[in-house]
Amino acid sequence: MSMDNVFADAGFAGLDNFRTLVDDPKLGAVLGNTLVWTLSSLVLQCGLGFGLALLLRNAGRGGRRLQALLFLPWAIPSVLIGLVWKMLFSPYTSPLPHWLVFWGLLPRVTDILAEPALAMIGPVVANVWFGIPFFAITLLAALQAIPDDLYEAAALDGASAWQSFLRVTLPLVMPTLLISVLLRSVWIVNFGDLVWIMTQGGPAGATQILPTYLFATAFTDLNEGYASALAVAQLVLLLVYAATVLRLRRRIMDGRAEEAP
Numbered sequence: 001m002s003m004d005n006v007f008a009d010a011g012f013a014g015l016d017n018f019r020t021l022v023d024d025p026k027l028g029a030v031l032g033n034t035l036v037w038t039l040s041s042l043v044l045q046c047g048l049g050f051g052l053a054l055l056l057r058n059a060g061r062g063g064r065r066l067q068a069l070l071f072l073p074w075a076i077p078s079v080l081i082g083l084v085w086k087m088l089f090s091p092y093t094s095p096l097p098h099w100l101v102f103w104g105l106l107p108r109v110t111d112i113l114a115e116p117a118l119a120m121i122g123p124v125v126a127n128v129w130f131g132i133p134f135f136a137i138t139l140l141a142a143l144q145a146i147p148d149d150l151y152e153a154a155a156l157d158g159a160s161a162w163q164s165f166l167r168v169t170l171p172l173v174m175p176t177l178l179i180s181v182l183l184r185s186v187w188i189v190n191f192g193d194l195v196w197i198m199t200q201g202g203p204a205g206a207t208q209i210l211p212t213y214l215f216a217t218a219f220t221d222l223n224e225g226y227a228s229a230l231a232v233a234q235l236v237l238l239l240v241y242a243a244t245v246l247r248l249r250r251r252i253m254d255g256r257a258e259e260a261p
Helices: 003-009 016-023 027-057 060-070 078-088 096-102 121-144 148-156 161-189 192-198 210-219 224-259
Strands: none
Touching (some): 016 224, 027 060, 027 121, 027 161, 027 210, 060 121, 078 121, 121 161, 148 161, 161 224
């Protein structure tokens, strides 16, 4: 029996699943949701984590105690995080939606996760709460490695606090920041279990990101071949992204080496 007959008998699909991927009418919306999910979570986690790290750097003994509390979200399983935040956003199990209406942030009391226009907010908020400690701890370590002499020299030159941040703090923590962004963004893209627990990709596909779409394709639609093609496509996208960030970091490091006396 020839190899062609063996593949035919086994139902070998060849590149058919990748052709289906190109023609998939749902994939564009899924990639758009994945981009919104990743960027919004990453920007908020990085910004709030960086701010918290700056506060902890000058917090003294109280800051050391607070550092221990920062690890609390990481000690909670993602399943439990998803269930707790799902209940928090429901008006039947939590006062949070009622408070949001009182503060003018919602037009009416509703289940945020059941509204297509609002549903993505729920997983993003839960993910930000979970991911802030990562940026806070890693950036705090980078901040503590900066010598105080540099800030004293900047102050003697008449630099303001904002100028010291732009000219001293930010350039010196940038390599650590880029690596943290790379690692965390890859984890966010793959953090589909949180979204699945909270919304299962709904309502009406409003929170359907690539990992949840892959999971539904494999285990709900039982189309494992196409799910494998989606997994390969996700891997390729992440590899391209990682290579881009690492190249940017290398350029920054090379530039700093050239500027050094």
